[in-house]
Amino acid sequence: MDKNLQIYNTLTRKKEVFEPLNPPFVGIYVCGPTVYNDVHLGNCRTFISFDLIYRYLLHLGYKVRYVRNITDAGHLEGDRDEGDDKFAKKAKLEQLEPMEIVQKYTLSFREVMSVFNTLPPSIEPTATGHISEQIEMIKEILKNGYAYEKNGTVYFDVEKYNTVFPYGQLTNRKLEELIEGTRELSGQDEKKGRLDFALWIKSKPETLMKWPSPWGWGFPGWHIECSAMSTKYLGEKFDIHGGGMDLQATHHTNEIAQSQACSNTAPAKYWMHTNMLTVNGTRMSKSAGNGFLPRELFTGNHPLLDRGYSPMVVRFFMAQSHYRSTLDFSNEALQAAEKGFFKLMKAGETLEKLSPSTESTVNITELEDNCYKAMNDDFNSPILISNLFEAVRIINSVNDGNEKINKEDLENLKSLFQIFVFDILGLKNEKSGESSNLANDLIDMILNLRLDAKKNKDFATSDKIRNELTAKGVVIKDTKDGFEWELTD
RNA sequence: GGUCAGUUGGCCGAGUGGCUAGGCAGCGGUCUGCAAAACCGUGUACGGCGGUUCGAAUCCGCCACCGACCUCCA
Numbered sequence: 001m002d003k004n005l006q007i008y009n010t011l012t013r014k015k016e017v018f019e020p021l022n023p024p025f026v027g028i029y030v031c032g033p034t035v036y037n038d039v040h041l042g043n044c045r046t047f048i049s050f051d052l053i054y055r056y057l058l059h060l061g062y063k064v065r066y067v068r069n070i071t072d073a074g075h076l077e078g079d080r081d082e083g084d085d086k087f088a089k090k091a092k093l094e095q096l097e098p099m100e101i102v103q104k105y106t107l108s109f110r111e112v113m114s115v116f117n118t119l120p121p122s123i124e125p126t127a128t129g130h131i132s133e134q135i136e137m138i139k140e141i142l143k144n145g146y147a148y149e150k151n152g153t154v155y156f157d158v159e160k161y162n163t164v165f166p167y168g169q170l171t172n173r174k175l176e177e178l179i180e181g182t183r184e185l186s187g188q189d190e191k192k193g194r195l196d197f198a199l200w201i202k203s204k205p206e207t208l209m210k211w212p213s214p215w216g217w218g219f220p221g222w223h224i225e226c227s228a229m230s231t232k233y234l235g236e237k238f239d240i241h242g243g244g245m246d247l248q249a250t251h252h253t254n255e256i257a258q259s260q261a262c263s264n265t266a267p268a269k270y271w272m273h274t275n276m277l278t279v280n281g282t283r284m285s286k287s288a289g290n291g292f293l294p295r296e297l298f299t300g301n302h303p304l305l306d307r308g309y310s311p312m313v314v315r316f317f318m319a320q321s322h323y324r325s326t327l328d329f330s331n332e333a334l335q336a337a338e339k340g341f342f343k344l345m346k347a348g349e350t351l352e353k354l355s356p357s358t359e360s361t362v363n364i365t366e367l368e369d370n371c372y373k374a375m376n377d378d379f380n381s382p383i384l385i386s387n388l389f390e391a392v393r394i395i396n397s398v399n400d401g402n403e404k405i406n407k408e409d410l411e412n413l414k415s416l417f418q419i420f421v422f423d424i425l426g427l428k429n430e431k432s433g434e435s436s437n438l439a440n441d442l443i444d445m446i447l448n449l450r451l452d453a454k455k456n457k458d459f460a461t462s463d464k465i466r467n468e469l470t471a472k473g474v475v476i477k478d479t480k481d482g483f484e485w486e487l488t489d
Numbered sequence: 490g491g492u493c494a495g496u497u498g499g500c501c502g503a504g505u506g507g508c509u510a511g512g513c514a515g516c517g518g519u520c521u522g523c524a525a526a527a528c529c530g531u532g533u534a535c536g537g538c539g540g541u542u543c544g545a546a547u548c549c550g551c552c553a554c555c556g557a558c559c560u561c562c563a
Contacts, residue, residue: 013493031563039563046563086561168492171558177491181559222561244563249492275494276557286562320512321502326495326556333501336513343512346526374503382503386511393528400520400528459522466524477526484526 004376005060007240008324010170010248010271015378020239021269026062027238028054029230029268031247032124034071035105036086039112040291041314041329042277042284046244048315048426049274049323051118053242055424056375067233068121070109072102073128073209074201074220085219088208098209102128112294115311117426123233127225131211134220134228137262138199138213146261150190152202152216156257158195165260167195170253170271197254199224223254230267231259241268248273274323279304281328292329306331309338312430316341319381319425340389344421345429347392350399351417357404362394364409368416381425388420443474447483 300308317337374383
């Protein structure tokens with residue numbers, strides 16, 4: 001097992017050697033979606049990034065338990081534990097039960113994830129399925145004195161917590177600075193401190209999703225579900241906790257506080273945060289209204305898009321940037337990625353047809369080392385891809401007779417290509433569904449006629465055939481003694 | 490205002506104190522009847538100004554610009 005994997009840890013703000021708590025087991029928890037709406041592409045980026053991380057850990061031989069929750073209750077709109085429940089609001093809007101909303105968007109989320117070829121997590125727990133675990137945890141926090149109840153709502157006492165634990169450690173901020181950034185409490189506010197957040201929220205008479213608790217009917221606050229569920233399935237302390245960068249300051253800060261206050265244990269050893277997807281330099285977000293839906297991207301049905309791009313092109317595009325960098329969305333960038341992706345896939349097909357020589361003029365071992373080096377350096381997929389294009393060069397050069405490869409190297413190259421392109425990057429060759437055999441046969445027949453024309457130096461006819469087939473989307477590539485063809489979109 | 494990032498060649502996007510990232514586009518060549526594809530070659534890139542250093546785009550300081558978080562969002 002490779003011991004050289006380095007992971008950037010948000011807690012320490014530097015890369016650290018990855019050492020699992022209980023090898024070969026690895027526990028990873030990623031904050032999943034709140035299923036009251038379609039996921040947009042920015043959300044997808046995070047889950048695709050963690051899919052890459054999950055796949056690489058699996059490849060290294062770790063026994064990974066990957067937990068990604070579904071938030072299906074308790075996420076309020078508006079600021080500071082006020083405002084409507086997101087599900088209730090959406091349910092009203094669509095005239096459905098809140099749980100119908102949950103079901104609808106859970107299914108659509110899973111479908112999108114599957115289209116992007118992400119592996120399903122080991123466990124996908126829901127907030128509503130773990131109410132009692134959350135209540136138990138809140139009771140423990142209350143018992144330890146880090147929370148207080150006010151009229152059926154339980155708040156976490158941030159200022160008291162901060163006297164014992166560093167509350168702002170994940171964002172490197174002091175409590176005083178954090179307090180300055182919040183607004184004054186109003187007269188009727190139940191909270192004692194401006195940073196206090198709700199662990200349990202008393203329901204209103206009209207609230208549909210509510211549960212009985214020691215503090216009366218209510219529902220859990222947004223942050224407690226992740227603490228309760230990560231503890232249940234991964235233990236009080238586990239290896240990796242991940243999520244989007246936007247969750248770092250509030251959600252993850254509060255998760256750490258809850259776990260510390262409950263069991264005196266910091267929940268995760270490594271915190272990983274993925275950066276935002278941007279459009280014209282600005283964050284893609286629900287509220288900004290600049291969010292692309294995956295479907296809009298695939299079909300090209302969006303004002304900012306010239307045309308559609310396939311899921312694998314998008315996945316490849318995302319892998320070309322590092323997960324901790326922002327990635328900007330544009331037609332030009334997508335088109336460039338598309339060409340690169342097709343080139344990579346084509347090389348994969350060529351690779352299968354290569355025949356070995358007795359000697360090798362290429363260095364596959366070095367190439368393989370470089371691929372591992374890239375991934376071991378905090379999952380640097382862009383560098384991995386640049387190495388894979390070196391593989392593409394080798395494949396095409398061997399195919400052209402400019403390089404030689406022996407049997408052993410060829411086998412290694414095939415295995416390397418399979419491992420890094422398909423197993424780890426999670427790409428797949430999505431060559432548009434082959435048209436009917438009849439159509440294929442007809443194209444072959446026509447091209448054979450063209451070949452005859454060429455042999456007879458009847459270039460007028462051969463060019464006419466090529467032009468007309470090209471116009472119909474058949475790209476012709478002449479080879480030494482024949483031809484190849486493929487369909488464009 | 491506070492915290493944290495970023496500013497790289499026509500576009501996207503890595504990275505490093507001295508040694509080619511890569512993709513896309515462009516240019517020249519090989520191949521081809523001509524193309525296409527492929528291969529080979531090809532780019533005074535690192536926001537500005539100072540400083541440290543034998544040497545900085547890479548470290549430090551200041552400035553400018555842009556962004557994220559601090560209020561729901563992956």
